[in-house]
Each structure stands twice: as C-alpha cells, then as structure tokens.
Amino acid sequence: MNAAQRQPAEAKFEPLLQFEMEMGTFLSDWHHCDQLSNFMARMISHNRTDPVRHSNFFSSALNELLEVSFRGGSPEGRIGCSVFRQGPKERVELSFPCSPTQRRFFREAVARTHKGDAYARYLDAISTDLAPSREIVLLDLAINFDAEIRLEEDDPPSISIIVDLPLEGIVS
Amino acid sequence: MSTAVLAAPFQAVFDANSQEFSLAGVIRPRSVDEIAYSITEFRRAIDEARGVLYINVKRLAQMNNTAFHAFSRVVLDACRTRSDIRFVVVTSSVVGWTERMFRHLGKIEPQITVEVYDSKFYPGQSFVEDTSFIPILRAQTKMTWRHERTILPRHGMRPGIAMADICCGIGDFAVLAQKEFQPARIVALDHSKPSLAYARKVAAEFGVTGIEYTYGDASEMLLEDNQFDFVTCRHSLQIFNQPELLLKELYRIVKPGGRVYITNEKNSHCLGEPRAQSIQWTYNELARLLSHFEMDVELGPKSRRYLADAGFDDILVESFMITNLDGDPQDFADVIAGWEKMFAAMAARHGEAPEFIDRFRQGFRDHIFAALHPKGYAGWPIWAASGRKPL
Ligand SMILES: C[S@@+](CC[C@H](N)C(=O)[O-])C[C@H]1O[C@@H](n2cnc3c(N)ncnc32)[C@H](O)[C@@H]1O
Numbered sequence A: 001m002n003a004a005q006r007q008p009a010e011a012k013f014e015p016l017l018q019f020e021m022e023m024g025t026f027l028s029d030w031h032h033c034d035q036l037s038n039f040m041a042r043m044i045s046h047n048r049t050d051p052v053r054h055s056n057f058f059s060s061a062l063n064e065l066l067e068v069s070f071r072g073g074s075p076e077g078r079i080g081c082s083v084f085r086q087g088p089k090e091r092v093e094l095s096f097p098c099s100p101t102q103r104r105f106f107r108e109a110v111a112r113t114h115k116g117d118a119y120a121r122y123l124d125a126i127s128t129d130l131a132p133s134r135e136i137v138l139l140d141l142a143i144n145f146d147a148e149i150r151l152e153e154d155d156p157p158s159i160s161i162i163v164d165l166p167l168e169g170i171v172s
Numbered sequence B: 001m002s003t004a005v006l007a008a009p010f011q012a013v014f015d016a017n018s019q020e021f022s023l024a025g026v027i028r029p030r031s032v033d034e035i036a037y038s039i040t041e042f043r044r045a046i047d048e049a050r051g052v053l054y055i056n057v058k059r060l061a062q063m064n065n066t067a068f069h070a071f072s073r074v075v076l077d078a079c080r081t082r083s084d085i086r087f088v089v090v091t092s093s094v095v096g097w098t099e100r101m102f103r104h105l106g107k108i109e110p111q112i113t114v115e116v117y118d119s120k121f122y123p124g125q126s127f128v129e130d131t132s133f134i135p136i137l138r139a140q141t142k143m144t145w146r147h148e149r150t151i152l153p154r155h156g157m158r159p160g161i162a163m164a165d166i167c168c169g170i171g172d173f174a175v176l177a178q179k180e181f182q183p184a185r186i187v188a189l190d191h192s193k194p195s196l197a198y199a200r201k202v203a204a205e206f207g208v209t210g211i212e213y214t215y216g217d218a219s220e221m222l223l224e225d226n227q228f229d230f231v232t233c234r235h236s237l238q239i240f241n242q243p244e245l246l247l248k249e250l251y252r253i254v255k256p257g258g259r260v261y262i263t264n265e266k267n268s269h270c271l272g273e274p275r276a277q278s279i280q281w282t283y284n285e286l287a288r289l290l291s292h293f294e295m296d297v298e299l300g301p302k303s304r305r306y307l308a309d310a311g312f313d314d315i316l317v318e319s320f321m322i323t324n325l326d327g328d329p330q331d332f333a334d335v336i337a338g339w340e341k342m343f344a345a346m347a348a349r350h351g352e353a354p355e356f357i358d359r360f361r362q363g364f365r366d367h368i369f370a371a372l373h374p375k376g377y378a379g380w381p382i383w384a385a386s387g388r389k390p391l
Helices: A029-047 A050-071 A102-114 A119-128 A136-142 A167-169 B003-007 B032-050 B065-081 B096-108 B131-155 B171-179 B194-205 B244-251 B278-293 B300-309 B329-349 B354-372
Strands: A014-022 A078-086 A088-098 A149-153 A160-165 B008-015 B020-027 B052-056 B060-063 B085-093 B113-117 B162-166 B185-191 B211-215 B226-235 B254-264 B272-273 B311-321 B377-388
Touching: A014 A029, A029 A078, A029 B131, A050 A078, A050 A088, A050 A102, A050 A136, A050 A160, A050 A167, A050 B060, A050 B065, A050 B096, A050 B185, A050 B211, A078 B194, A088 A167, A102 A119, A102 A136, A102 A160, A119 B065, A119 B096, A136 A149, A136 B065, A136 B096, A136 B377, A167 B096, B008 B032, B008 B194, B020 B032, B032 B065, B052 B377, B060 B096, B065 B085, B065 B096, B085 B096, B096 B113, B131 B171, B131 B194, B131 B254, B131 B311, B131 B377, B162 B171, B162 B244, B171 B185, B171 B194, B171 B211, B185 B194, B185 B272, B194 B211, B226 B244, B244 B254, B244 B300, B254 B300, B272 B278, B272 B354, B278 B354, B300 B311, B300 B377, B329 B354, B329 B377, B354 B377
Parallel strands: B020 B052, B020 B060, B052 B085, B085 B113, B162 B185, B162 B226, B185 B211, B226 B254
Antiparallel strands: A014 A078, A078 A088, A088 A160, A149 A160, B008 B020, B254 B377, B272 B377, B311 B377
C-alpha cells in the first residue's frame, strides 16, 4: 500500500512509518492494538517538540483506530497502517478488510463526524448509550483530537480510514 | 489473554479519608467485563462518599473509549440518583487528552466539575519557575560541569546509554552530557515551560538534536517503568517538600541495575575569606529561610540516607567544592549576585524586617567580594550521590 502515490495532490505529506500484517494475525491478540500504537507513537514522535507527550497523545488516537479495525475488520486479507507528516499534522491511513455491512456503517459514521451536530451526538452517546459504539470512537477523534476523518473505498473489500491529527499544536 | 494480564498495567484505588478515587496507568480493555472489578470499586466509592468525591486521573496515561464510557456511565448515573453529591475530576496539564476528554462530563451534568491540576506542588515553586532564574541556572551549570564531567563516569555515565535528566531546568546539562558522553537517548523533563522553551532554543542554536525535552511533573511522570540506564536529578530534590516522592519516581523509571544520580547542596557550608563571618551568617539564615518554604537546602549529606530509604543499593557519595579559582571568578560572583536577588525576594515574601534583609544581602555581597578579591577564596560545596536499583 502506498498512499503517497495514490494521492499525488497531497505529496507534501511525508511518509514516516508503515506496517502491514495479516489480518488474522492482528486479530489473534487484542493487545496488538496497544502495542502497535505505543510503538508507532514512540517512533514518529521523537523529533516533535515534546516527544513524550506527543507520543502519549498520538498513541491514544491511533489505539482507538486500531481498536475500530479490530472490532470491525474481517479476518481475510491484510491490515496496513501508514503515518505521514505535514508540518504540525500527522496523517494516519489505516486499511483493513471488512464486510459490506461494516463498510456502510463506516461510511455513515465518518459522514457524521463532519455534521454540525457532531458534538451533540457525542455528548448524547456518552450520557445515554449503554456501551460505546464504534461511531462514538470516530466522534471522539474528531472532537477530542481535532481530527479530520475521511474514508476511501476504492480497493474492496478493504477500506481506508484516513485521519489527519493536528497534535503538535495541541501538545506544545 | 486473561484479564489478569490486562489488569496489571493500571490501578484503581479508593482512599476513603480523602474521598478520592484514583485511576492510574493504562486502561485499554477489550470489553467492560475486564474492568468489572474496578467499576464495582468505583460504585462502592460513590456509595461511601459524602459531599464531594474526587476522581483523580492525573496519572492516567491511557484510557480507551470502552473504559472511559464505562466509568463515565457510573458517574452520570450517580448524578441522577444522588443530588447530595458532587464530583470533581482532577486531570493533569501534562496528559493532554485527559482534560479534553473528561471536560465533557461537566457539560452533561452540573454536579461534575473538571479541574486541571497544575503548579503549587511545593511552596517555593513560583520562585524557581520564574524566568529570572534562568541566567542563574546557566552560570551554575557552567561551574558545576567542570567537576561533574569527571565525576559522572564513576556514577554510571557512559556512551550509548539511555538517560533521563529529571528537573532539567534550562537543559544545558543535557546538552553537555550529550556532547561529552554520547548517550543513545536523552529525555530531559521539567515543569517550567519557559525553561523548556529556552532549552529547546539553546539546543537548536547549537545544532544539538535528539534531546527529548518534555514538560512533566517529576513526582508523577508519564515515562514508563524501567526505561533508563542512568537517571540524573540535579539540585532539585532539595527544593521539594517531599523529596522521597520524587526519588520513588526516579527509582521507578530507572532499569534494574541502572543508577540514579543526584546532586544537592548544604548551603550553610558556603564559605569565603575575607569576611567569613558575615558570609557564614547569611548562609545559615538562608537555610533557615528556605526551610519556611519547605526546601531543605541542607540535604546534600543526607543523600545517602534518602537513597537507601528509597531502596537503592551500592550507594556512592562524594562532595566537591566549586570555588572562585575554578575558572573566571566573575562566574562565581554572577551566581552569587543571582542568589542575592532571588533569596532577598523570598525573605521579603516571608515577611522579614528590612534590617534583616539588608544584613542578609550583605553576606552575599561579601561572598562576591571574597570571590573577586585578588587574595580571596570563595566556595560552594555540592554533594553528588548515586545508587543502583537492585536487579
Ligand atoms: C534548582 S532547579 C535545578 C535545575 C537543573 N537541574 C540545574 O541543575 O540547573 C530545579 C528545577 O526543578 C524544576 N521543577 C520544579 N518542580 C518540578 C516538578 N514538579 N516537576 C519537574 N520539574 C520541576 C524547576 O522548574 C527547576 O527547573
């Protein structure tokens, strides 16, 4: 997977790091989410103004995304995660295979992060839902991490969730 | 994976005396069942609490949405059934996302307030974090480095190690250590944003890269356990009212077999000739004055005890004297002039009489006089000590 080539218009996002693994292997242990997010966060944060706090913040966001793919992905195929940088922003591109139902769910959930009522929905989900939905995770990223989220679906059954995180500005 | 494995990296503790429920560490469960015990404890804490329940998340390094949702539900439900109780969520300015995430709870229920814990760790903090302190720190390190560069290898400093300088101030020690010893990694942590900004600027100007300057609270650090071969904490234990808390953290982050290195003073032993008596009087008074701010600037010779009590073994202690003859006597004089200004301000804050402050200042001036006198001698003793974290 090479997002930089797929999006020539955004070549200014420099690739920093990527990993790929069999989805089956990824799904074999829940702790992969925690371990991968910490490891990647550490690697990409070392040259940020405050590497320790940047890494903590970034790990928090990336872990949520990986958990989303853990809960919503299907076992055949590969999961890939690339991190890019442009100035104060990091872009995470997370691709994984999922069912058509899941795809539809993600399409709607991502669209809701752009709507004017996103914050109201988020508060409502915290105060009334019995369990956190994966929708709330994307709202959490949009609201608490100022993330810009979009979806690419040109390689089914995989989808790519692309998340721009302006963390440098929040951390330092 | 068993829940026991998952449960290990976090703590959920209720202290009934302070009505405080604390969450710390990394809480990233796959399902709520894995944290069921902590949730039950949280409910019990709410049942027991009267008036206000503090929810302390200062040391919460990570929490996923699953856990956030589960704990939030408990508080929000409690707000609906218990109008007699208020909740105060205490977040830290260090862990950025906690404040952003928890503040929403206050929007949902007016019974919940979210506070950011910051500063006021110890009584003398406002003086130490003041920018006027920067040039003093700079001159101090310039003088101590002449000695420490030969002392440090005896305490475990060597090339290729992972080191941390906690309470790094303006970071010049980290730069000097980087140049001289080429460690593989240096993390430099302080709680003064102006000092850190200055540190980053100096590093950039000198083309020094790779030092990870980070904002943090030394008594509750985000750094993981057992990470460093060598941890330094210079001139800082002595300014905390609870040095043992800090040592506990230094102990936590150093690897087993690694060493923690501390330097401290015994201010009443500063000396000079001529005008020895006036100098002596002022430094005795200084130690007394700072004790009112709960700083123990007599800590140096107590290093051995502090290290032993914190669990270190193979403890090494040595002392050295910085004098006006080490290099340019003017450097010595500049440091003392900085002290005079800062400590006179603290004396005034403490409500000392003007006559006292005059005499107090005079001792520093006499110390400067001794330092610059062609036949004079002026000294500032420092204790360097280190201990090993047992394997
Ligand atoms: C006396 S200075 C020593 C600085 C430096 N080690 C040196 O020798 O130049 C003490 C330092 O501790 C820092 N400090 C105070 N409280 C702190 C805390 N809770 N966490 C981290 N640093 C703190 C202050 O900002 C200050 O830079």
